[in-house]
Amino acid sequence: MRFIIGVLIGWAITAGAARAGELKAGAAKVEITPPTGYAMWGYGSRHDQPSEGVLDALHARALVLAAGSEKIAIVSLDLGRPPTRQSTAAIRARIKGAGIEHVFLVASHTHHGPVLELDDWPDAKQSYVRQLEQKLADLILEADKALKPARLGVASKEVPLNRNRHSKRDDKPVDRELLVLRLEAADGKARALKVPDSMHKVQDQYLEAITLLKDASAEMAKVETDSKIEHLVTAQNMSYTASEDLLKVEDVLWPGEHKPN
Numbered sequence: 001m002r003f004i005i006g007v008l009i010g011w012a013i014t015a016g017a018a019r020a021g022e023l024k025a026g027a028a029k030v031e032i033t034p035p036t037g038y039a040m041w042g043y044g045s046r047h048d049q050p051s052e053g054v055l056d057a058l059h060a061r062a063l064v065l066a067a068g069s070e071k072i073a074i075v076s077l078d079l080g081r082p083p084t085r086q087s088t089a090a091i092r093a094r095i096k097g098a099g100i101e102h103v104f105l106v107a108s109h110t111h112h113g114p115v116l117e118l119d120d121w122p123d124a125k126q127s128y129v130r131q132l133e134q135k136l137a138d139l140i141l142e143a144d145k146a147l148k149p150a151r152l153g154v155a156s157k158e159v160p161l162n163r164n165r166h167s168k169r170d171d172k173p174v175d176r177e178l179l180v181l182r183l184e185a186a187d188g189k190a191r192a193l194k195v196p197d198s199m200h201k202v203q204d205q206y207l208e209a210i211t212l213l214k215d216a217s218a219e220m221a222k223v224e225t226d227s228k229i230e231h232l233v234t235a236q237n238m239s240y241t242a243s244e245d246l247l248k249v250e251d252v253l254w255p256g257e258h259k260p261n
């Protein structure tokens with residue numbers, strides 16, 4: 001992610017240098033949940049069991065940034081992997097007319113989404129993968145149509161929230177830099193992120209849940225020093241509580257979109 005944001009900032013600076021103060025941004029969101037019964041991504045060791053229903057809908061979110069004559073689209077996906085090369089080429093071809101040459105398609109690596117390597121389901125003529133290509137191209141074009149003058153800010157912080165689970169090396173690489181990109185409308189009104197008074201309670205609940213997750217991570221890390229398995233149990237319980245609290249917060253912010261288990 002650091003690479004992507006680094007590229008993005010580099011791009012915004014160089015593209016914006018020609019005509020400073022002309023950064024524009026537009027965003028859009030669409031649901032991409034496949035029909036129930038679809039094969040799930042990353043389910044190989046679980047006997048390829050297809051999906052049995054929908055707990056939370058899957059979404060794609062697009063952000064288009066424009067500076068001078070250059071445009072970039074960043075698309076986040078509730079999917080296990082980004083679309084295949086063939087799908088990416090089809091999406092790029094559809095948005096070329098809007099002058100969008102740079103496209104990042106980034107997946108969250110969820111194992112609760114569809115397989116993307118099949119393009120003949122439910123049938124070859126109307127496959128989910130072909131429909132997804134169309135939806136993502138339309139989504140990017142919708143975000144492009146919503147372009148408005150914007151300001152961009154960036155900040156970073158070291159956080160202990162991730163680990164390298166693969167490498168057995170002592171010097172296993174871990175990128176602990178959390179980079180945050182913030183955009184707001186240039187007029188400062190329409191999209192300013194000021195929290196309204198009525199939201200202070202939910203904001204506090206959110207911060208408490210995030211702090212609990214951070215503490216769970218620290219608890220888990222204690223195993224490395226004393227090898228006591230209890231730390232993992234405690235950390236897991238803390239994580240469960242934090243997740244439940246986050247779902248409550250989400251239900252206030254987006255009622256019905258995220259259903260608790």
Ligand SMILES: [Zn+2]
Nearest residue numbers: 042109110111
């Ligand atoms: Zn995985």
